[in-house]
Amino acid sequence: MKHYTADSKAAIIKRLMPPNPVSVATLSSETGIPSATLYNWRKQTQASGQAVPATAKHSDHWAAADKLAIVFETRSLNIAELGEYCRKKGLYPEQIKAWEAAALSGYQQQEQLDKQRLQQSKEDRSRIQQLEAELTRKNAALAETAALLVLFKKVPCHLGGQRGMLISPADRQMALQLLAEAVEAGARRHKATEILGLSKRTLQRWNKADASLVDRRTVRTHLPANKLSxxxxxxxxxxxxxxxxxxxxxxxxxxxxxxxxxxxxxxxxxxxxxxxADLMHHRGRTAAPVARPAKPEGFCATAANQVWSWDITYCASALRGVFYYLYLIMDVYSRKIVGWEVHETESADHAATLVRKACLAEQVQEDQVTLHSDNGSPMKGAVMLATLQKLGVAPSFSRPSVSNDNPYSEALFKTFKYRPDYPAKPFADIDTLRQWVHGFVQWYNHEHRHSALQYVTPMQRHTGEDIVLLQQRTAVYAQAKANKPERWSGDTRDWSHDNEVWLNPSQGQANDEIQMKKTA
Structure with missing residues (x-):
């Protein structure tokens, strides 16, 4: 390896330095020194703090590192020394001052950028924390929803409910197990207790280590103080x-x-x-008391063609002891007569034919309507029951000899026979009766303002037109009260629409309906 003296090395480096620097390629070609060696010498000189431009171009095109080295090299010089340095390097003092100002400006900008990056980093970390918290919350909510859904599917319907209800030890154990599974899956305890229908305090009492799951009310023996010995x-x-x-x-x-x-x-x-002591039995010749049949199931109609009621009434003929029979079906919700026929005999065949015609006229679908009647032979005849089954109509029957179980048909027959134009004498023939019934049905369905329907016609109730009519009446009364408020000491007349009609309601349902009407 060729060695160079320090003087020759210094002379070569001097040619790389201002004021007239020579490029490494040119110097390597002139001296025969490898370019790698020259680059290494220049790098060592730059590391020692001396300004050695990396290019032979004009000083304005030097690299920023070379300009910064000049600034550091002249930082400690006075004005005279700076002038001498500039003449040696082929520079102007103004150039060095401009480079120094640029360096300081760049440092300040860098400092500002560092502050901005630090602030942005803080904001990013805060935003990341917020997103992570939101993700955690949503994951917890999703897990809770899934756990509550599983709990809702698993919990039996007989848990919870009315306060004080007896719950068996097996059901209590099952409730605690389901609660533990739901909480472990991510559900909050109070949400899970709402699904179970049990209070949090009840579950806490069941979950005590020393608590017995047996309801103490079932094992407690209470002896009244006044019990006879x-x-x-x-x-x-x-x-x-x-x-x-x-x-x-x-x-x-x-x-x-x-x-x-x-x-x-x-x-x-x-x-x-x-x-x-088995010493209480019926004695004597009087008949033993018979338990009264239970009241039939109640039905609630909230729209037309849900519950029908039908019956047969006698109409006197001109021949003493001979009657015509009016078969009549009405809709309980709207009171509309949906079907009628007059025959000379009572027959399940006639009844079945009438039901088929009514279902066809009202376009009744299968399992849509319940048909209520009394216990007469036409109502329970084999042909009639078979027809109802084929049409998908559910039959319902009154108790024996209890006309109150079919009140709507009974009330309709009273309206029928107490019309002012009802003949005082028996009908001459069946056609005369049929003609009169046809006129009555037209009047009843389309003209008669029914008191139980807020005085709208059964047809208006059946088609839903009554809702608009009742709203118009309410508006008329409100306007009248606004025009002359002194004529009203309280609220105007209630024209509200009744959405439910009950057939044979239970005692509680009947009381609720009465209370609602009183409140209204």
Whole structure:
């Protein structure tokens, strides 16, 4: 390897420096020194703090690092020394000052950029934290929704409900297990308890380590303080079976003993003791009491063609003891007569034909309508029942000899027979009756303003036109009150639309309906 003296090396480097720097390629061609060696020398000189431009171009085109090296090299020089340095390097003091100002400006800009990047980094980190928190919240909400949905599908319908309801230990254990699974899957405890229909306090009580899942109300033995002893109960039985009282009822025994100055128990207590001892049975020639049939199921109609009611009424003919029979079907919701026929006999065949015609006229679909009637033979005939089954019409029947179970048909027949133009004399023939019934049906469906329908016609109720009519009436009354408010001491007349019509409602439903009407 060829070695160069320090002087020759310094002379070569001097040619690379201002004021007239020579390019590395040119210098390598002139001296025969490899370019890599020259580049290495220039790099070492730059590292020592001396300004060695990386190009032979004009000083305005030097690299920023070379300009910065000149600035650092002249930083400690006074004005005279700076002038001498500039003449040696072929530079102007103004150039160096401009480079220094540019360096300071670049540093300030860099400092500002660093601050901006730091602020942006903080904002980015804050935004990332917000997004992560939002993602965590949404994941938790999604997990909770899925857990609650699974819990809703698993929980049986008999859990929760009315306060104080008895729940078996197995169901309690199942509720605790389902709650634990839902909470573990991500559901909040109070949300899961709402799905179970149980209070949080109840589940906490069941979940205690020393708590028994057995409802203590089922194992508690409560003995009333005034309970009769076995000796007292035996005394009651002995007195009731004695010769003086064996033929008397407890209602007669108690006053008889009181007349003798004795009191052993009340009538209800004596009845209970005798019943427990199997000493209470029907005696005598009177018929034993018969349990009354249960009231038929109630039906609620919220639209037309949901519940129908039908019956047959007698119409006198000119021949004494001979009657014509009017078959009539009405819609309970709208009171519209949807079908009628007059025949000379009662027959399930005639009834079946009428039902088919009514279903066809009203375009009734299968399993759409319930048909209620009494227990007459035409109503329960095999042909009639088969027809109802084929049409998909659900039959419903009144209790035997209880006309109140079919009130709408009964009320319609009263309206029918108490019309002012109803003939005072029997009908001459069946055609005359049919003609009169046809006129009645037209009047009833299209002209009669029914009191139970807010005085709209059954046809208007059947087609839904009554809603607009009742709203118009409400507006008329409101305008009248606004024009002359002194004529009203309270609210105007209630023209609201009744959305529900019940057939044979239960006692609770009937009370609710009465209360709603009173409130309205």
């Amino acid at each position: 076995e000796a007292d109960r035996q005394q009651v039985r002995d007195i009731a079976n004695s010769e003086a009282f064996s033929s008397l009822s407890p209602k007669q025994i108690v006053p008889a003993l009181a007349d003798r100055g004795e009191y052993i128990a009340s009538e209800s207590t004596i009845y209970r003791i005798l019943r427990e």
